[in-house]
Amino acid sequence: MNIMKKKIMLVATGLSTSLILVSAIPGNVNQFWNAVGIEKIQADDSDDIETLIPDSALRAAMYRDIYRKYDELTMDNIGEVTNVGLQGKMNLEGLTYAPNITYISMSGPFDNLSILKDMPNLESVRIGNIHISNFDIFENIPLPKDDGSRPDNQTIGEPEIIVTDNKFEIDLDSYVGKEYVVPIGNVSVMIGNIKMDSSYDPDTRKVTLTDITEKLNTDDNTTDQINEDLTVKFDETVRFSNRDSKVTVTITQPFVIYMPVVRVKDVTMYVGDIWNNDMGLVKAQNNLGKTFKANELDVEGDVDTTKIGDTEITYRLKEDHSVFDTAKVKVVKRPTGGGGGNNSKIEDIKPTNIMTDKKLLDVYNVSGKKLEPKTLTKQTTDFVTEKINTIGKVQYYRIGENEWVKTDDVKVFHYNNAVKQTHGDDHKELTQFRNIGQVSNRALKPITNWVTDRYAYFKDEKYHRVATHEWVHDDHVVKYTSISGVVKVNEDVPLYNSQGKASNRGLMNNSEFITDKSAMINDQLMYRVATDEWVSAESVTLK
Numbered sequence: 001m002n003i004m005k006k007k008i009m010l011v012a013t014g015l016s017t018s019l020i021l022v023s024a025i026p027g028n029v030n031q032f033w034n035a036v037g038i039e040k041i042q043a044d045d046s047d048d049i050e051t052l053i054p055d056s057a058l059r060a061a062m063y064r065d066i067y068r069k070y071d072e073l074t075m076d077n078i079g080e081v082t083n084v085g086l087q088g089k090m091n092l093e094g095l096t097y098a099p100n101i102t103y104i105s106m107s108g109p110f111d112n113l114s115i116l117k118d119m120p121n122l123e124s125v126r127i128g129n130i131h132i133s134n135f136d137i138f139e140n141i142p143l144p145k146d147d148g149s150r151p152d153n154q155t156i157g158e159p160e161i162i163v164t165d166n167k168f169e170i171d172l173d174s175y176v177g178k179e180y181v182v183p184i185g186n187v188s189v190m191i192g193n194i195k196m197d198s199s200y201d202p203d204t205r206k207v208t209l210t211d212i213t214e215k216l217n218t219d220d221n222t223t224d225q226i227n228e229d230l231t232v233k234f235d236e237t238v239r240f241s242n243r244d245s246k247v248t249v250t251i252t253q254p255f256v257i258y259m260p261v262v263r264v265k266d267v268t269m270y271v272g273d274i275w276n277n278d279m280g281l282v283k284a285q286n287n288l289g290k291t292f293k294a295n296e297l298d299v300e301g302d303v304d305t306t307k308i309g310d311t312e313i314t315y316r317l318k319e320d321h322s323v324f325d326t327a328k329v330k331v332v333k334r335p336t337g338g339g340g341g342n343n344s345k346i347e348d349i350k351p352t353n354i355m356t357d358k359k360l361l362d363v364y365n366v367s368g369k370k371l372e373p374k375t376l377t378k379q380t381t382d383f384v385t386e387k388i389n390t391i392g393k394v395q396y397y398r399i400g401e402n403e404w405v406k407t408d409d410v411k412v413f414h415y416n417n418a419v420k421q422t423h424g425d426d427h428k429e430l431t432q433f434r435n436i437g438q439v440s441n442r443a444l445k446p447i448t449n450w451v452t453d454r455y456a457y458f459k460d461e462k463y464h465r466v467a468t469h470e471w472v473h474d475d476h477v478v479k480y481t482s483i484s485g486v487v488k489v490n491e492d493v494p495l496y497n498s499q500g501k502a503s504n505r506g507l508m509n510n511s512e513f514i515t516d517k518s519a520m521i522n523d524q525l526m527y528r529v530a531t532d533e534w535v536s537a538e539s540v541t542l543k
Helices: 056-064 113-118 136-140
Strands: 002-005 022-025 029-032 041-044 083-087 103-107 124-127 154-157 168-171 182-191 199-201 206-209 225-240 243-258 261-264 267-270 281-285 298-300 309-317 320-332 345-356 381-391 394-400 403-406 411-422 428-432 438-444 449-458 461-467 470-473 477-489 493-496 502-507 512-521 524-530 533-536 540-542
Touching: 056 083, 168 243, 182 206, 261 309, 281 309, 345 394, 411 461, 428 461, 438 470, 449 470, 477 524, 493 524, 502 533, 512 533
Parallel strands: 029 502, 083 103, 103 124, 154 243, 261 320, 267 320
Antiparallel strands: 002 041, 022 029, 168 206, 182 225, 199 206, 225 243, 261 281, 298 309, 309 320, 345 381, 345 411, 381 394, 394 403, 411 449, 411 477, 428 438, 428 470, 449 461, 461 470, 477 512, 477 540, 493 502, 493 533, 512 524, 524 533
């Protein structure tokens, strides 16, 4: 049977991991060569190099050793490959088809490391920041001499997880192996930049960290979720290339803790109004981050709006009745007149979202007379107002029957569920609510993604909320949409960063690159092809 076979050409990548070769073109713009130049030719299954060596990045790394002699890597010339540099995440399947490799340098995470023991002529392995800590496999790799190879310190990045029981238990055996390592030492644990009290059992090699929210001084009443990085650092001594080497391993585990919460608000109604349990509910969430409407909760109490009176309505999570909150509902007599007073000018406005970060909110009547402060059950409370009252030079929003708040005491906001990426130049400072000052001990890392649910204007400048009381300036982020595809370049084109600044690199006509994000940059649609490099949609075709 004949199949379609792909030729392997000079390589470089955007988001894909492979060798980067650049060549100068006019305008001082460097160009990436296409990761895989494809030419359709007929080939027999038995020598299909793409089947035998499925990872294109590995094929490209092998071809680099012989590219001056051959136009492509084939099963006929692969035996001439002796020196291979491996970078980035690769699957090493098929490496043994190059039996004469004597030297391998490695930097990055790899699959199938056990294949190295089947390399008959391998003499030297040099590993950089290989992102592993389990060196068991190297015990059985025959390196005939002490060639001075040393493993560098290792960093391991894990995917984000959800923590549901307020604790971590990390089994270091899964990182260092069970046999091929001297006992672990100097174990430390941090969350963010805070050192944590934790326990390490050298017999089981397990690190235990409990009561995370308490150790972070998290206020359950004001925090919906915690997004942090857990960092575990330890030393291990491994035998590599016939010598003992000390390796410091740093494991970074991003995590999120969703706080089980029920938040309510007090409600004032008129006699004859219709009560709905959603009216008193602000937010309900479980420890997996799932949110609930009122009809999905256990609700205790009933409001009788046929007469004046006060009622308490309690909302509880069905799965955990210890998580609850109680709203006070006041039914009052419906006013018979306009009630504006001689000095009041009340106007209807479109429904407007307002919020505050106060625990006690000053409340006024329709004439501007100060009433008893309103105690808010949670530190941050949202309201919807449809009326504004002007008394002299002071304006008020209505939040309930004969309850008005000064416009200066609250902030108008706009719901906007989106994901933002920080720009790549520096850490991004966070601003407290109403621009009262910077957050002193936290900032956003460059080129990281953050979920935002709303934006507001502080002193006429736009900010996005990324935590309960923390906001990032609009100039420091770009809104993006996750996509999955390949862009084919239609002309030689420059690359831009997320701030719209052109770089000194570009993409060559007819090359192809993986893309994972789209965004509006410089008022035009762009696709991301590298960590902070974007190409205009006008110059490519998305496949």
